[in-house]
Amino acid sequence: MTSRDDPTVGELSEGTILRRILDRVGPSAAVVGPGDDAAVLAVPDGRVVATTDTLVHGPDFRLAWSSAFDIGWKAAAVNLADVAAMGARPTALLVALAMPDDTRISFVAGLADGLRAACDELAPGCVVEGGDLTVSDTLTVAVTALGVLDGREPVLRSGAHPGDVVAIAGEMGVAARGLELLFTRFADSDGTPNALTSEAFAERLVETGDATAVTRQLRPRPPIGMGPLASERGATAMMDVSDGLALDATRMADASGVTIDIDVRCLGPDAARALSGGEDHALLATFPAGGELPEGFTRIGSVHDRTHAPLLVDGDPFQGRGGWDPYRDWDTGRG
Amino acid sequence: MTSRDDPTVGELSEGTILRRILDRVGPSAAVVGPGDDAAVLAVPDGRVVATTDTLVHGPDFRLAWSSAFDIGWKAAAVNLADVAAMGARPTALLVALAMPDDTRISFVAGLADGLRAACDELAPGCVVEGGDLTVSDTLTVAVTALGVLDGREPVLRSGAHPGDVVAIAGEMGVAARGLELLFTRFADSDGTPNALTSEAFAERLVETGDATAVTRQLRPRPPIGMGPLASERGATAMMDVSDGLALDATRMADASGVTIDIDVRCLGPDAARALSGGEDHALLATFPAGGELPEGFTRIGSVHDRTHAPLLVDGDPFQGRGGWDPYRDWDTGRG
Structure with missing residues (x-):
């Protein structure tokens, strides 16, 4: 493909790149959508939920493994999950895109498609309503997600009460397994990532679960709709x-x-990875005892009066690995 | 200074860095402030104004010229200006900070101080209510600003009517002059920036206007309060x-x-730079003819029926340089 068919962003004006993106992310649903100094969004109950999360080339993704679509999808999904975790319904994304000059416009289009697809599939009604384009040596996708509470109170992480049931919606440890598979089966011994072609994907991921795990690492599917549902059903x-x-x-x-006491039998066959593995963006919630859990949530433990240990597993203080750390679990290489 | 006195962010946990930032940005004014999955902000009239703008090391600032405080200040100011330009009052910032591992915590503290100072001085009541920390090879500050309309309608760029007066609040061409001074007096012939020490600043910027211009390039002062005022006073x-x-x-x-016809006599002694120079973040507004302009706004032209040329200067189609382009006016070097 020649540069004429697929120019770099350095060859195009900011206005042209913007139009190419906005053509793909779908029609605005805002009071004032893209094109003015700022977007104006309706939040009928007078409260807006807002969060920001950034994906950076190297620490957060490899271009050998993630397509532009994957990166757009993941950048949307991780932000949608933070809105859902407040019991809110995501309504808008703002996307600040910092790209090297030699980034192809087809890559930008793929990224926009991934943002839109994640919104459409995970949080229907949520639309990209604004953004910013900048030049950078390091491909960086900073997304802000906004949402509405529809009259409900936000569900905080501070509301768990002794006696509550601990429950989860979504997957646990799957994305971490996917990342392990990428580093073990799709990288040279020196860590250089191999291109994730469909042939390599099929050859090196022979178990069904393996393919799912890699797919989930690249395109997580947090259960966004479960957030408002949990709130409606009394999540504490x-x-x-x-x-x-x-x-x-x-x-x-x-x-x-x-x-919090986790019942390890409830974590499935891969309990160790469920406890330590990050990036699934499941929703962890507590509910008053005695009620029925909303469909999609599974009981995994119980809440008790505070003792010296914040976390027990089967009644014993948790001694395992403390959890996911993006500064440790991805290295700082690129590719 | 040893690393122990001023550790790098790579030596600290994400939680420690976050606490260090939050200690400096001031108390939250939100329904739910920093510390949960997302912030929850009150927007009593049911509409939120939202915008995002990113500063990237290289294309947007040089570390030889900008202190951490300057970078934080500018990242806030440019976003506050976009909210003000809708006629809105900024209430909250979300700050996504992507930093190399070897960034000193004192630098992060300075950046937080700059964010807070810009809010306090330019948009009192606006507070950093959330954010995100990531590792990146390229220092990147992506800010989202949120604001409220206090019951007014947003002022769009599409509302100018023939017969309206064109007016401006804020400076024109000053920041561009500052950037020229930086590139001519604070860089080697190969473009390598020289450190902007207070001695160099005093020696190489002998005219008062020069020092002001460089200061404004590094710490722009958009007239944020003029945005809501213009809206109250009928800006179209x-x-x-x-x-x-x-x-x-x-x-x-x-x-x-x-x-739009610009009256060049109204642009002051440096009209060429006023027309072409970017980064001042003045507010350009139109008002119905016959009224008194709000204090702080100066008449610079008039609105006419559309002809073939969108912009006239003293009645003639504008032939000069089309304006500021961040892809052209900063190069992609660093330092």
Whole structure:
């Protein structure tokens, strides 16, 4: 493909690149959408939920493994999960894109398609309503997600009460397994990533679970709709599990001043990875005892009066690895 | 100073760095401030104004010229200006900070101080309510600003009517002059920037205007309070002048379907730089004829029925340089 068919962003004006993106992310649903100094969004109950999370080339993704679509999808998904974890419904994304001059416009288009697809599939009604383009040596996708509470109170991580049931919606440890597979089966011994072609994908991921795990690492599917549902059904606390169940449950226990006891039998066959593996963006929530859990949530433990240990596993203080750390679990290489 | 006195962010946990930042940005004014999955902000009239703008090391600032405080200040100021340009009052910033591992914590503290100072001085009541920390080879500060309309309608760039007066609040061409001074007096012949020590600053910027221009390039002072004021006083259109008056007035004329005629005598002694120079973040607005302009705004032209040219200067189609382009006016070097 020649540069004429697929020019670099350095060959195009900012206005042209913007139009190419906005053509793909779908029609605005805002009071004022893209094109003015700022977007104006309706938040009928007078409160807006807002969060920002950034993906950086190297620490957060490899271009050998992630397509532009994957990067756009993941950048949307991780932000949507933070809005959902407040019990809110995501309504808008703002996308700040910093790209090397030699980035192809087809790559930008793929990224926009991934952003839109993640919104459409995970949080229907959520639309890219604004953004910013900058030159950078390091491809960086900084997304801000905004959402509405529809009259409900936000569900904080500090609301767990002794006696509550601990439950989870979404996957645990799958994305971490995917990352392990990428580093072991799709990298040279020196860590250089191999291109994730469909042939390599099929050859090197022979178990069904392996292929799913890699796909989930690249395109996580947090259960966004479960956030508002949990809120409606009386969740007392909720948070997004981005750094592993052990670390995030500890954070919830500390914020709530309680001890959380995880029942390891409820974590499935890969309990160790469920406890330590990050990036699934499951929703961890607590509900009053005695009620029925909303469909999609599974009981995994219980809340107790605070003891010296914030987190117990089968009644014993958790001794395992403390959880996911993006500074440690991805190295700082690129490719 | 030893690493122990001033550790790098790579030596500290994410939680420690976050606490260090949050200690400095001031108390939250939100329904839910920093520390949960997302912030929750009150927007009593049911509409939120939202914008995002990113500063990247190299294309947007040089570490030889900008202190951490300057970078934090500018990252806040440029976003506050976009909110003000809608006629809105900024209430919250979200700050996504991507930093090399070897960034000193004192640098992060300075950046937080700059963010807070810009809010306190330019938009009192606006507070950093959330953010994100990531590792990156390229220092990147992506800010999202949120604001409220206090019951007013947003002022769009598309509302200018024939017969309106064109007015501006804030400076024109000053920041561009500052950038020229930096590249001519604080860089080697190969473009390598020289450290902007207070001695060099005093020696090489002998005219008062020179020192002001460099200071404004590094710490722009957009007239944030003039945005809501212009809206109250009936502004028909408004926008932030970030890319030079000529280019931004052309954008306003195109969005409004009118022709804007600039009276060059109103642009002061440095009219050429006022027309082409970016980064001052003045507010360009149109008002119905016959009224008194709000204090702080100066008349610079008039709005006419659309002709073939969107922009006239003293009645003639503008032939000068089209305006500021961040891909051209900063090179992609670093330092």
